[in-house]
Amino acid sequence: MELPTSNIHKQAIASFDTSTLLRNAARQRDARGYNQFPIIDVDCHHYENESIQEIVRYIDDEVLSQMGQLYTSGGTGGQAPFGVAGVGYQDIAGRVTRYPLRKTETTPADEQHRDIHLSLKWMDAMGVDYVCLFPTPMLSLGLHPQPEVEGALAKAYNRWLLENITAKEKRIKTMMYVPFGDPDAAYETVKEFGHHRDVIGFMICSVQYNSVHNNAYMKTYSLMEELGKPLGFHGNYNWNDRLVGNSNRFLVTHALGFTVYNAVHLCNWVINGLPERFPNLKTIWIESGLAWIPWVMQRLDNDYKMRWSEAPSLKGLPSDYMRQMFYTSQPMEVPNRLDVLEMTFSLINAKEQLLWSSDYPHWDMDVPSVIYDLPFLTEIQKHRILGGNAIELFGLDVSDRFPGYENSQLGVES
Amino acid sequence: MAKEILVGNTSDFEEGGKKIVPNGKSEIGVYLIKGEWFAYQNLCPHQGGPACEGLLMAKVEEIIHPEKKTYHGMRFNHDEMHIVCPWHGWEFRMEDGVACGDSAWKLRKYDVNIRGEKVYVLA
Numbered sequence: 001m002e003l004p005t006s007n008i009h010k011q012a013i014a015s016f017d018t019s020t021l022l023r024n025a026a027r028q029r030d031a032r033g034y035n036q037f038p039i040i041d042v043d044c045h046h047y048e049n050e051s052i053q054e055i056v057r058y059i060d061d062e063v064l065s066q067m068g069q070l071y072t073s074g075g076t077g078g079q080a081p082f083g084v085a086g087v088g089y090q091d092i093a094g095r096v097t098r099y100p101l102r103k104t105e106t107t108p109a110d111e112q113h114r115d116i117h118l119s120l121k122w123m124d125a126m127g128v129d130y131v132c133l134f135p136t137p138m139l140s141l142g143l144h145p146q147p148e149v150e151g152a153l154a155k156a157y158n159r160w161l162l163e164n165i166t167a168k169e170k171r172i173k174t175m176m177y178v179p180f181g182d183p184d185a186a187y188e189t190v191k192e193f194g195h196h197r198d199v200i201g202f203m204i205c206s207v208q209y210n211s212v213h214n215n216a217y218m219k220t221y222s223l224m225e226e227l228g229k230p231l232g233f234h235g236n237y238n239w240n241d242r243l244v245g246n247s248n249r250f251l252v253t254h255a256l257g258f259t260v261y262n263a264v265h266l267c268n269w270v271i272n273g274l275p276e277r278f279p280n281l282k283t284i285w286i287e288s289g290l291a292w293i294p295w296v297m298q299r300l301d302n303d304y305k306m307r308w309s310e311a312p313s314l315k316g317l318p319s320d321y322m323r324q325m326f327y328t329s330q331p332m333e334v335p336n337r338l339d340v341l342e343m344t345f346s347l348i349n350a351k352e353q354l355l356w357s358s359d360y361p362h363w364d365m366d367v368p369s370v371i372y373d374l375p376f377l378t379e380i381q382k383h384r385i386l387g388g389n390a391i392e393l394f395g396l397d398v399s400d401r402f403p404g405y406e407n408s409q410l411g412v413e414s
Numbered sequence: 415m416a417k418e419i420l421v422g423n424t425s426d427f428e429e430g431g432k433k434i435v436p437n438g439k440s441e442i443g444v445y446l447i448k449g450e451w452f453a454y455q456n457l458c459p460h461q462g463g464p465a466c467e468g469l470l471m472a473k474v475e476e477i478i479h480p481e482k483k484t485y486h487g488m489r490f491n492h493d494e495m496h497i498v499c500p501w502h503g504w505e506f507r508m509e510d511g512v513a514c515g516d517s518a519w520k521l522r523k524y525d526v527n528i529r530g531e532k533v534y535v536l537a
Binding site: 003005006011021023024025027028091092094095096097098336363364365366367369370 | 439456457461462463464467468469470471472490492498500501502503505516518
């Protein structure tokens with residue numbers, strides 16, 4: 001395959017292999033001894049659109065199912081009833097080569113799904129033991145103008161994922177896609193799938209315009225709390241957004257979009273006192289990096305002190321509640337002044353609340369060394385952030401790869 | 415003391431071509447760009463990606479009207495080629511290996527020796 005570059009130098013690629021691409025990650029794995037402790041990736045992805053013909057067969061509604069089968073088998077010319085991902089070029093016009101080349105990668109022709117083969121390849125290269133797998137284009141499905149389509153496709157995807165991926169590979173778990181655009185469907189999703197062994201939590205796509213404090217969602221949060229599994233909000237961009245999409249460069253809409261949607265939901269979650277209403281429901285803010293958290297903490301605390309009467313359910317500062325929330329690390333901003341990052345870690349109590357994530361195979365992925373090589377962390381803190389915190393939060397059983405492992409051995413350093 | 419690694423023959427290289435040779439636990443990418451030889455470690459200083467296994471891209475420039483300061487699109491400047499790390503897209507100037515996005519970061523550079531038909535890097 002030949003990738004077009006800047007015309008003078010076209011680059012011919014004989015073949016593409018994830019293990020080869022990540023050879024340097026494997027070297028880091030071996031040099032740092034990642035096999036000595038569990039590494040959990042709380043946010044990684046597959047391209048469920050590549051299996052969409054399989055997924056639409058799981059749609060209950062026979063009319064939507066027929067529509068899905070038609071459009072996923074060739075369609076009628078450029079239109080897609082389920083696609084809302086919109087404009088974007090995350091791969092920087094082919095510079096991140098795994099995007100244009102991924103379809104050329106071969107996997108064994110056996111009973112295992114291709115997505116399992118591909119996932120295990122990069123997991124093994126990085127030294128990752130278990131992952132929480134999320135979809136890719138479906139992260140924009142919260143923008144779909146037909147809530148019933150979001151509900152139907154979410155249910156179909158959830159069923160397909162549990163039957164074809166997580167049931168076949170113990171190292172792959174998921175936080176179930178919750179169709180937030182339809183409050184009743186959201187509740188039914190949690191009810192139907194919440195008890196499942198491979199469902200370690202629930203995921204709301206942050207790019208949507210529904211309010212997390214709407215009364216319609218309270219029964220769903222209650223059920224999640226009862227099930228004892230956390231709720232994650234997964235960031236994304238939306239170039240069609242009138243505000244955060246108001247840029248001619250993907251860089252801007254990405255940098256803002258992935259943080260601002262989560263910032264809005266987090267602010268509403270805290271100021272409406274939802275942590276007080278659901279004290280045992282743990283929340284995770286996924287794929288927004290870390291730099292936004294000190295900003296929101298300071299803004300909310302400052303306004304809260306002046307406008308206490310608007311947040312009367314709170315029993316402490318907004319930042320106190322935020323410090324009890326969980327955050328995934330990627331894409332972790334690494335400023336040249338490392339003391340800025342160290343201060344952020346301190347503000348969010350990272351040693352207990354931070355969860356490493358790779359976001360692989362997406363363009364701004366992080367390898368485990370982004371945490372492991374930080375000079376201000378102790379060895380125990382590195383182990384907690386790379387795996388221990390997630391094992392505790394999700395109650396993960398890691399005994400098949402680490403027999404006799406006790407998370408409590410990590411303790412918590414002051 | 416630096417050791418010489420035989421890369422191959424000059425005739426192995428076309429204009430804009432590259433060859434990646436092993437060097438201990440890493441590799442070195444050797445390039446021939448407009449008659450000049452360059453060599454860099456195949457290791458991105460960002461997160462450790464195999465920088466030399468990525469694309470070669472010309473520098474992108476904005477076309478700004480000199481007086482009106484208005485924007486009129488973009489173009490490639492083929493006088494400045496960049497090594498692009500395939501993991502995240504970090505770009506490095508071929509001339510000196512310095513990262514375009516932050517000059518505090520750079521690829522490790524090696525000297526290239528040509529003796530007769532043979533291409534060597536000093537590692």
